[in-house]
Amino acid sequence: MNDLNTYLLVAAILFSFGVFGVMTRRNGIAVLMGVELILNAANINFVAFSRFGGMNFDGHIFALLVIVLAAAEAAVALAIIINIYNNMNTINIDEASSMKE
Amino acid sequence: MDNIFINYSLFILFLPLAAFVIQIFFGKKLPRQGDWVSIGAISITLILAIAMFVGMLLDYNPDFRQEASFTWLDMGAFSIQLGFLVDNITIIMLLVVALISTCTHVFSLKYLKGDIRYSRYFAYLGLFTFSMNGIVLANNLISMYMSWELVGVSSYLLIGHWFEKESAANAAKKAFLTNRVGDIGFFIGIMLIYTAIGSFTFTDIFEGVAGGVLVGTTLTLAGVGLFLGAMGKSSQFPLHIWLPDAMEGPTPVSALMHAATMVAAGVYLTIRIFPILSPDALLVVAYVGGFTALFAATIAITQNDIKKVLAYSTVSQLGYMILAVGTGVYTAAFFHLLTHAMFKANLFYGSGSVIHSMHHALHEKNDHETDAQDMRNMGGFREKMPITYWSMLASTLAIAGVPLFSGFLSKDAILAGSLSFAQHHPEHFLLPVFGFGAAAITAFYMFRMMFMTFHGKPKMPELIDDIHESPKEMAGPLVLLGTLSVAIWYTLPHLNPISTDGSWFTTLVHPVTAVVPGSFTAHAIEEGAHHAHNLAMGISIGVAALGIGLAVLMYLKNIISPETWGKRAGFMYDWSLNKYYFDENYDKYLYQPTLRLAKKIAWIDWELYDKYFINGFGHVTNWASRVSGKFDYNIIDQFLVDGVGRIADNFGFMLKKIQTGKLQNYLLYVTAGVIILMIIQSY
Numbered sequence: 110m111n112d113l114n115t116y117l118l119v120a121a122i123l124f125s126f127g128v129f130g131v132m133t134r135r136n137g138i139a140v141l142m143g144v145e146l147i148l149n150a151a152n153i154n155f156v157a158f159s160r161f162g163g164m165n166f167d168g169h170i171f172a173l174l175v176i177v178l179a180a181a182e183a184a185v186a187l188a189i190i191i192n193i194y195n196n197m198n199t200i201n202i203d204e205a206s207s208m209k210e
Numbered sequence: 211m212d213n214i215f216i217n218y219s220l221f222i223l224f225l226p227l228a229a230f231v232i233q234i235f236f237g238k239k240l241p242r243q244g245d246w247v248s249i250g251a252i253s254i255t256l257i258l259a260i261a262m263f264v265g266m267l268l269d270y271n272p273d274f275r276q277e278a279s280f281t282w283l284d285m286g287a288f289s290i291q292l293g294f295l296v297d298n299i300t301i302i303m304l305l306v307v308a309l310i311s312t313c314t315h316v317f318s319l320k321y322l323k324g325d326i327r328y329s330r331y332f333a334y335l336g337l338f339t340f341s342m343n344g345i346v347l348a349n350n351l352i353s354m355y356m357s358w359e360l361v362g363v364s365s366y367l368l369i370g371h372w373f374e375k376e377s378a379a380n381a382a383k384k385a386f387l388t389n390r391v392g393d394i395g396f397f398i399g400i401m402l403i404y405t406a407i408g409s410f411t412f413t414d415i416f417e418g419v420a421g422g423v424l425v426g427t428t429l430t431l432a433g434v435g436l437f438l439g440a441m442g443k444s445s446q447f448p449l450h451i452w453l454p455d456a457m458e459g460p461t462p463v464s465a466l467m468h469a470a471t472m473v474a475a476g477v478y479l480t481i482r483i484f485p486i487l488s489p490d491a492l493l494v495v496a497y498v499g500g501f502t503a504l505f506a507a508t509i510a511i512t513q514n515d516i517k518k519v520l521a522y523s524t525v526s527q528l529g530y531m532i533l534a535v536g537t538g539v540y541t542a543a544f545f546h547l548l549t550h551a552m553f554k555a556n557l558f559y560g561s562g563s564v565i566h567s568m569h570h571a572l573h574e575k576n577d578h579e580t581d582a583q584d585m586r587n588m589g590g591f592r593e594k595m596p597i598t599y600w601s602m603l604a605s606t607l608a609i610a611g612v613p614l615f616s617g618f619l620s621k622d623a624i625l626a627g628s629l630s631f632a633q634h635h636p637e638h639f640l641l642p643v644f645g646f647g648a649a650a651i652t653a654f655y656m657f658r659m660m661f662m663t664f665h666g667k668p669k670m671p672e673l674i675d676d677i678h679e680s681p682k683e684m685a686g687p688l689v690l691l692g693t694l695s696v697a698i699w700y701t702l703p704h705l706n707p708i709s710t711d712g713s714w715f716t717t718l719v720h721p722v723t724a725v726v727p728g729s730f731t732a733h734a735i736e737e738g739a740h741h742a743h744n745l746a747m748g749i750s751i752g753v754a755a756l757g758i759g760l761a762v763l764m765y766l767k768n769i770i771s772p773e774t775w776g777k778r779a780g781f782m783y784d785w786s787l788n789k790y791y792f793d794e795n796y797d798k799y800l801y802q803p804t805l806r807l808a809k810k811i812a813w814i815d816w817e818l819y820d821k822y823f824i825n826g827f828g829h830v831t832n833w834a835s836r837v838s839g840k841f842d843y844n845i846i847d848q849f850l851v852d853g854v855g856r857i858a859d860n861f862g863f864m865l866k867k868i869q870t871g872k873l874q875n876y877l878l879y880v881t882a883g884v885i886i887l888m889i890i891q892s893y
Binding site for chain 2: 128131132133140202203205206207
């Protein structure tokens with residue numbers, strides 16, 4: 110139980126959930142949450158490789174970097190969503206399609 | 211100090227050119243349209259010319275001569291030297307040109323006042339003076355030829371000054387083209403000489419001819435060729451037709467160019483080349499000159515236009531000078547050139563003054579139909595225009611050959627020369643007959659002109675009140691040149707009124723023997739002329755008295771009616787009045803055939819060459835370009851260029867369908883793409 114594959118499996122499941130969430134949810138905030146899941150799946154991989162794969166502290170550093178990045182990304186994304194809401198009175202991203210052909 | 215005269219002459223040459231350049235570019239912008247620039251330049255020229263003249267008199271050296279030259283063109287074997295020659299003839303001629311030119315400038319101030327091309331007129335006067343001085347100063351045939359052509363150009367420009375008048379424009383063209391005929395001969399002469407001698411300078415040419423390099427028929431032909439140029443410029447029969455028409459130019463121009471200086475250029479040329487004229491060539495010269503003298507005089511007697519009378523008298527007097535060169539007394543020709551320049555310029559100024567006054571009078575009466583130059587409208591102007599009358603009378607007496615006046619001296623020298631020539635060669639008895647005949651007729655028609663203009667009852671009495679003496683700018687030159695028509699200026703330091711023996715002129719300008727083997731020596735010619743002098747003088751006074759007497763009887767006392775005699779003369783009167791139908795016959799036998807030939811050639815050019823060759827070439831080009839155009843459009847444009855565009859267009863059309871605007875669709879494509887890549891990777 111206490112080996113690399115277990116962690117990779119968990120991360121893969123988490124990534125899949127994240128992708129599924131991003132691709133299927135209409136709510137913008139839910140999409141954002143899917144993105145967070147994907148990022149955290151990647152974080153689990155980094156930390157797992159750090160523990161078992163000989164990456165040592167590099168993995169930790171990368172994980173922390175991703176967390177910071179996720180926070181920044183969430184801030185920007187939430188600002189976009191608020192703007193979408195202000196302009197279109199909805200946060201359903203299917204309706205924010207004014208740039209289509 | 212050595213070449214001070216050359217330095218002076220450089221200024222004399224280039225000052226009028228500078229005035230021309232300033233006038234032509236800035237004339238209109240300068241105050242008073244810049245006439246003071248021209249007047250200033252020509253005045254300095256005159257002062258320098260007088261300085262040179264005084265220097266010559268102080269020096270009193272008959273053999274005075276300064277020459278300077280430089281290499282203009284050097285191509286190894288072929289090099290052209292240009293340069294200046296200043297001797298006594300040059301100095302006198304420079305003074306004549308500068309004096310008459312200055313008078314013309316001053317006279318024009320009033321005569322052309324308010325003219326629309328006032329500054330341009332003065333510019334052209336400057337150009338003319340420059341070119342004329344160029345001829346005078348040349349020590350070689352090439353620079354003389356260049357100046358010669360420039361004189362032709364400036365003459366063309368000035369005759370055509372009022373080019374709005376069709377007659378003036380045509381006269382300008384006629385003058386230019388007629389001169390070209392002579393100039394071709396001039397050029398052939400130059401080439402003949404250059405081919406034989408290999409140099410253009412007078413010194414080398416004279417040496418070459420003296421050394422027998424150029425002999426016989428070739429020499430005669432070369433001389434006649436050069437003389438042909440002189441015939442054109444000096445308006446000798448049969449190239450005389452342009453000069454009377456040239457009177458279309460402003461009258462001061464007629465005085466300067468077509469009476470005093472430019473037409474004298476031909477005479478000047480023959481004087482310069484006299485040493486290489488072979489006896490045969492001289493005979494041609496003498497006959498052309500003598501015939502012209504008589505022939506032009508017979509036309510002048512029936513003309514009614516005051517300027518036409520003067521024009522034909524100019525042709526006649528130029529004939530005299532040419533006759534003098536032909537009979538060997540070429541210094542007499544130059545003497546006559548000098549005196550004629552003074553009195554003929556004055557006569558033209560006088561006629562200009564009369565015409566100017568007539569114009570004003572007609573203008574007052576609002577009469578624009580009457581011809582201001584027709585003597586039949588004049589008469590009785592003597593009291594109204596005393597200055598004009600007296601100065602013109604002085605010049606008329608001079609041209610008629612009355613003792614105490616300048617023309618008597620010079621004409622006498624010429625007639626003595628031709629008489630002596632006939633005494634040595636009795637077969638050429640016609641030459642003095644031409645001379646004396648012309649002298650009688652000249653006296654007649656000049657007094658006819660004077661009487662018709664100034665004496666008798668006014669023919670248009672309503673005008674006479676408005677006839678006034680001209681302003682002082684016009685009267686000044688008249689007085690000056692009228693004074694210079696008196697003999698005393700030419701006989702100094704002696705006061706002998708009937709002979710120039712020992713005068714400054716005969717001392718300073720002494721004839722040289724022609725370098726052609728077999729010519730008479732200058733001494734023999736002089737001796738002969740001296741012997742014939744008294745006889746010639748007697749006949750000359752006699753014929754002049756005859757002519758004047760006849761004029762008095764016909765036009766002053768009205769004892770003989772000119773009309774009756776005109777009718778009695780029948781066809782001769784008509785011939786004279788119509789200038790022997792020269793213009794008509796030239797038109798019929800020369801111009802029209804030339805035009806017909808030109809039309810034939812034009813037909814070939816237009817109908818054959820143009821239509822078939824040029825147009826055919828055009829058709830081929832047209833067809834080729836049409837094919838090329840089709841290829842360009844259909845293949846390159848439609849297929850290649852548009853084809854690339856269409857491909858891009860089609861792809862874009864297909865691809866735009868996946869541009870749904872739904873974020874998650876894009877994400878799906880990305881994911882699908884990654885998965886496909888991974889699958890590809892794993893294989």
